[in-house]
Each structure stands twice: as C-alpha cells, then as structure tokens.
Amino acid sequence: xxxxxxxxxxxxxxxxxxxxxxxxxxxxxxxxxxxxxxxxxxxxxxxxxxxxxxxxxxxxxxxxxxxxxxxxxxxxxxxxxxxxxxxxxxxxxxxxxxxxxxxxxxxxx
Numbered sequence: 001x002x003x004x005x006x007x008x009x010x011x012x013x014x015x016x017x018x019x020x021x022x023x024x025x026x027x028x029x030x031x032x033x034x035x036x037x038x039x040x041x042x043x044x045x046x047x048x049x050x051x052x053x054x055x056x057x058x059x060x061x062x063x064x065x066x067x068x069x070x071x072x073x074x075x076x077x078x079x080x081x082x083x084x085x086x087x088x089x090x091x092x093x094x095x096x097x098x099x100x101x102x103x104x105x106x107x108x109x
Contacts, residue, residue, distance in 0.1 A: 009104060016100035020050065046097060078097045
C-alpha cells in the first residue's frame with residue numbers, strides 16, 4: 001500500500017501543520033502583532049499546504065511528489081521567517097518546518 005510509503009512524511013506534515021497553527025495563534029497574542037505579520041501569513045499558508053500534502057499522500061495522489069516539493073518550499077520559507085523571532089513558539093515552529101521540508105524533499109526525490 002502506497003500510504004505506508006508516505007507514513008513518515010504524512011506524520012511530519014501533520015506535526016508541522018499543528019506547530020504552524022500554534023505559532024499563528026500565539027503570534028496574534030504578541031504585544032507587537034504588526035511585527036509578526038509575515039510570520040502569521042506564512043504560518044497560515046504553511047499549515048494549509050502541509051495539510052494538503054498529508055491529504056494527497058493519504059489518498060495516493062499521482063501528484064503527491066509535486067505537492068511535497070511545494071510543501072518543502074513553503075516549510076522552508078515559514079521556517080526561515082519564524083527563525084528570525086525569539087519567541088519560543090516561533091523557534092518550535094521553525095524546527096518543525098525544517099524537519100518537514102527535509103522529509104518532503106526526500107519523499108519527492
């Protein structure tokens with residue numbers, strides 16, 4: 001079953017989605033939310049793309065590899081932005097994003 005081949009990647013995508021959603025929500029509670037605008041935007045996009053990638057893999061989409069490559073790019077961009085902020089939720093999100101990007105690239109290779 002192809003789903004089993006995707007298991008690790010699906011798990012990383014879902015972990016990243018959760019981390020991005022948490023970061024997004026926590027950023028909205030920061031004192032200087034305006035400074036977090038790009039982080040918030042990328043958190044939302046990355047969470048959506050990770051969810052979509054996990055869904056595509058779970059149904060063995062013939063486009064799963066291409067979707068995973070797009071997911072890796074979104075994760076890299078989000079991780080790079082989150083890494084700029086000292087907040088713990090941003091640092092945890094960056095870590096999840098970079099881990100997901102790595103696994104998605106490996107899956108798509």
